[in-house]
Amino acid sequence: MAEPIEFYFDFSSPYGYLLSEKIDEVAARHGRKVKWRPILLGVVFKATGSAPLTLQYPAKAEYSVRDFERSARFLGVPYRHPSKFPLATQAAARAFYWIHGQNHRLSRDFVHAAFRALFVESRDISSLDTVLDIAAEMGLDRAQVAAGIQSQEIKDRLKTEVDGAIAKGVFGAPYVIIDGEPFFGADRLPQIERWLETGGF
């Protein structure tokens, strides 16, 4: 089987959410799996000297929200811009890595559940309680997930993943790597599809 598609994202990235809703199906069509890798864009932005789109120059911030919503309609993905945005995603990312250690398939389901909680239902996933609610709604044990999120092992794991992503050249999100070829942004989806179809162009 071919190598999995590496998918770096932050749970607060609207374009990350949009691409997350498309990548499973695209990967499956080409016999690939998706290796989900939540990271913390705040840490990446410190390294790169960048900032969230909606905290940039006013005209760019305004355009960005318009583009999140229009791009969602274009892709046929439900989207409601969150009332709290941007927001911290440590709890969600740590929950992912803990769940991943238990069950890979559940960790993928958690990615979709957490993204939709934020970008469809406008729930505040920066709150540990909300993250635990989402896990509980998936049938996970709330106390176990809480202990996992707060463990040193999982804190270290997230740090290692973020540092590893930066070392690999990840400077924003979503950032997809297919057989070593990097694709930045949800708008690279047509190139990703052609790359998978042709093995490179």
Add this chain to the structure above:
Amino acid sequence: MAEPIEFYFDFSSPYGYLLSEKIDEVAARHGRKVKWRPILLGVVFKATGSAPLTLQYPAKAEYSVRDFERSARFLGVPYRHPSKFPLATQAAARAFYWIHGQNHRLSRDFVHAAFRALFVESRDISSLDTVLDIAAEMGLDRAQVAAGIQSQEIKDRLKTEVDGAIAKGVFGAPYVIIDGEPFFGADRLPQIERWLETGGF
């Protein structure tokens, strides 16, 4: 006839070049004209606090050049990354506005000629001499174009266009406006096409 498509660009923008090679045909298919508007990204970036992609964080700069080349292959547009890049585009932009005052159709031909000179032939279009060469190759009178570029009227015209673009919310390039709807980046081409087909989505 429907309103023209406003196309803001800088002659040094690779994505501006890529979109310039596609927009005439897309516009024509929908009974639209293109209103070409060269601006100076250096001035825009001063207002927005941004910088050229290739002068940003090293991993982002490296990815950008790779993406210029891959996006060109994806779109079927010839591209060779210029040996001098980024570069100043005042002379090219002023030449455009002077030619535009003489003949609209020739000014469009000049856009394509100057872009291709930079992004296919790696010619240094920051040089006044090169810009005059390009105009002369189109059959224009070298001395007349030189006088036009250096006139106060044309210098003022370019300044007015750049200020007007910033006032309209333009924060980067290429930046396309269709009936008031803004689209930033060559990768918005599929959305531009759907917008023209459907009148909005």
